[in-house]
Amino acid sequence: MKIIEIKNINKYFGNNSNKIHILKDINISIEKGDFVAIVGQSGSGKSTLMNIIGCLDTPTSGFYKINGIEVGKMNKDEQAELRCKTFGFIFQRYNLLSMLTAKENVALPASYFGIASKARTERAKTLLNNLNLDGKLENLPSELSGGQQQRVSIARALMNGGEIILADEPTGALDSKSGEMVMKIIKDLHAKGHTIIIVTHDKTIAAQASRIIEIKDGVAISDTRNNDKIYGNLDQIPPAQKSKFSQLKYQLSESFRMSVQAIIAHKMRSLLTMLGIIIGITSVVTIVAVGNGYKEKMMGMLSSFGANTVTIIPGSGFGDKNASKIKTLKASDAKTLGELKYVDSVSPNIDAWRILVYKSTSLTARLEGVSAEFLSVNNKKLESGRKFTAVEVENAAPVAIINQYTKKELFGTSVNPLGENLIFGKQPLKVIGVIAEEDGFGPPDTSLNIYVPYTTAMYKILGKQEISTITIRIKDGVNSHLAENNLVRVLTSLHEKKDFFTVNSNSVRKAVSSVADIMTLLVSTVAFIALIVGGIGVMNIMLVSITERTKEIGIRMAIGAKQKDILQQFLIESILICLLGGFIGVSLSVLMSLGLNSIMQGFRMVISVNSVIIALLFSSTIGIIFGYVPAKKAANLNPIDALARD
Ligand SMILES: Nc1ncnc2c1ncn2[C@@H]1O[C@H](COP(=O)(O)OP(=O)(O)OP(=O)(O)O)[C@@H](O)[C@H]1O
Ligand SMILES: [Mg+2]
Structure with a gap:
């Protein structure tokens, strides 16, 4: 035959x-x-x-x-x-x-x-x-x-x-x-x-x-x-x-093994290839971690200001020249709003600056007239003493709660302020409580602040019938935006026109977090470009590597490798290199954030699982995209031409 x-x-x-x-x-x-x-x-x-x-x-x-x-x-x-x-x-x-x-x-x-x-x-x-x-x-x-x-x-x-x-x-x-x-x-x-x-x-x-x-x-x-x-x-x-499936499995695991072998055989070159990816991934993950840390810090600051509050201020907005002529905001408005079912607590506010005198010390201080609920509204706690009673608020009682800084300036550490008498302007006030130090972020409070019932401020100190602002704390879990709209509707119908505006602490919160998001987006764009450049680097070195390994490809073809075997091998190799680069990049940023977090105070980087997963997915995608062209080039080589190469 x-x-x-x-x-x-x-x-x-x-x-x-x-x-x-x-x-x-x-x-x-x-x-x-x-x-x-x-x-x-x-x-x-x-x-x-x-x-x-x-x-x-x-x-x-x-x-x-x-x-x-x-x-x-x-x-x-x-x-x-x-x-x-x-x-x-x-x-x-x-x-x-x-x-x-x-x-x-x-x-x-x-x-x-x-x-x-x-x-x-x-x-x-x-x-x-x-x-x-x-x-x-x-x-x-x-x-x-x-x-x-x-x-x-x-x-x-x-x-x-x-x-x-x-x-x-x-x-x-x-x-x-x-x-x-x-x-x-x-x-x-x-x-x-x-x-x-x-x-x-x-x-x-x-x-x-x-x-x-x-x-x-x-x-x-x-x-x-x-x-x-x-x-x-x-x-x-x-x-x-063999079944098609097990054949595919063998081929894939073979290609994987061969890629690992090739990477190990060319350690230095593989490392250099990875460098672009390592830099790109490290910067993306680190920057996102810094952005997250910044956001977390801002949120912490905001939450120390209080829960979700809506503040009502007379006028059409900040800087309204006619605002001082509007005298329609009343304590009764605060009461009405306080009865709405999504409102947790409410406090009218009215403030004044005068000389504050205690024994031989006199200082300029800020006085704020508030309701009995003001501690809850502003998320503050008492260190000692008690809050105002409803009767004291009703009767414009001459009682005051002071902040930490006032306590320090007036009483030092030796005197207990509770029960002591102060004079604000000409009004004598008895200290009944001290507000605790805040454990939020940021510098400690260094203003002299004393709080009295708003009635005391209105009638005994300022001689006014209207209040300056109303702060309303919204119940947890209530949609802040809807609550705000509803408050505006209720108050507008009370006043018969909208002569006030509102500031929602939630929108401040959103603004802060969107600043962080914009920052992350900006720097991520730069890092993205770094990754693309890294990917092109991978492609270059893969192309060089294929030129260098043409003989090897020829031998593989001579002993039976199909085009798709060669394609698979080089593609897997490039994915592996990129993925490995991704892993190294992620580890570097984890190390970096651990190091920085241990030496920096008041700020910490937060590496999120999402950013790690996205980074790894991204680096393998780069492997596929930038590995494909060189792998295809290798697969399309003519066996004898490849074999003839030295
Ligand atoms: N890829 C190619 N392009 C152009 N010419 C080629 C190519 N390959 C071989 N040749 C030419 O073809 C001729 C035959 O080459 P081949 O390699 O078949 O010779 P050979 O009989 O095997 O010689 P040797 O005994 O030296 O190995 C030679 O003149 C060679 O120069
Ligand atoms: Mg010959």
Whole structure:
């Protein structure tokens, strides 16, 4: 039976003016189990013919069949499958992958065949043992002699069965003793049923074949038969029977393993590739953490001002010149608003600046007239004493609550202020309570503030009938905006016109957090650009790496890698590099925030899980986007061009 049939094959190299005719109308048929030597002078076209037979190269014209199937009609994947399952290549210069051990090199073709890792390793060991390499399983090619490397490459050719062994000058780089050993192995393979095609210019080697074809200037000039030794019953290794899913799983895990190997083999370059991503991710995560910290701090400050409050102020807005003429805001308004069901507490406010006298000390202080509920409205607590009673508010009682700073300035640490008498303006006041120090952020309060019932302020100190503002605390869980609108409606109908405006503490809160958001957005944009630049860096280095590893790609293709295997491998490699860069970036920002948080006071960076997840997703996306072009370029390489590269 004919295993190879070649009809009228022609091969030209170059184009137009410098086109050269290398193979001229070659017609050869080779029997299954034969041992053919192709001889001829250097440059006669032997290797070119061999590469066409092995589907590494394509003829310019003509047809050929392998195992009865027309190769010209196969697509690239089918040709790759043929290289993988039918051919076993033995090259003059061995073509082992330098970063893989002998065992891994031998096992590699089977991973493109879809055979499980354990079965692969077992078979690789057996093949190497059979070629007397049992002690060299874990050695890298650079640690082996030429003869040993060639035996490893023979074992690799046999890994997937190697029904047709194509050997291009297999002894060309070896000393005579190693050459003889290799020839003996090849003859043994022939005897076992492998079809052997060997290219050589050595007459004594050619003489060991069953048939000798001589090529001269691209023409087959003679075809002689030495003997009739045609075997042919080759023990086939059982084909891998696997579901599509498990095959995909094997391929993916193989690509993953190979990518990890490649990254480890080129540590420095991988690190440099990652640098852009590391910088980008570190800056994004850190900046978002700073933004979060800032927001948290602002929120803390705001919450120390009080819960959600709405303040009602006469006039059309801040800076209204006519505001002082509006005298419609009354204490009764505060009472009415205080009865609404979404209002927690309410306090009218009216303030005055006068000289405050205690014994021999006199200072300018601010007095604020408030309701009994003002502590709750303003989120303040008493350190000592009591709040105003309803009766005291009703009767404009001369009682006062003072803040910490006033206590310190007037009484120092030795005197208990409770029960002491002060004079504000001309009004005597008895101290009944002291407000506790606030535990919020920001500088401590350094204003002299005293609080009295608003009635006391209105009637006894200022002689006014109206109040300045009303502060309303909204119940927790109530929609602040709706509550504010409702307050405005109620008060407008009381006044019969809208002669006031409102300030909602929630909108201040929103404004602060939107400032933080804008800051985060701004700097994230810069960091995003850094990431894109990093991604382009990854693409550059991947492109360089592919140029550098063209030979490796060629070898992988020669032993059966399909385009998608190569694409997958380089894509996974770039994703891994970016993801690893992302991890390093995230870790750096975590370290940085831990460090900064431990030395900085009053501010802490807050790294959110979301930003970490987004950073990692983003870096793998960069890996895919910027890895695709180089990976596709690698996958589209022509096997023989890639293999010819040094
Ligand atoms: N990619 C290519 N582009 C242009 N010319 C090429 C290419 N590959 C081979 N050739 C030419 O084709 C001719 C045959 O080359 P080939 O490698 O087949 O020779 P060979 O018979 O194997 O020689 P040797 O015994 O030295 O290995 C040579 O003249 C070579 O210069
Ligand atoms: Mg050659």
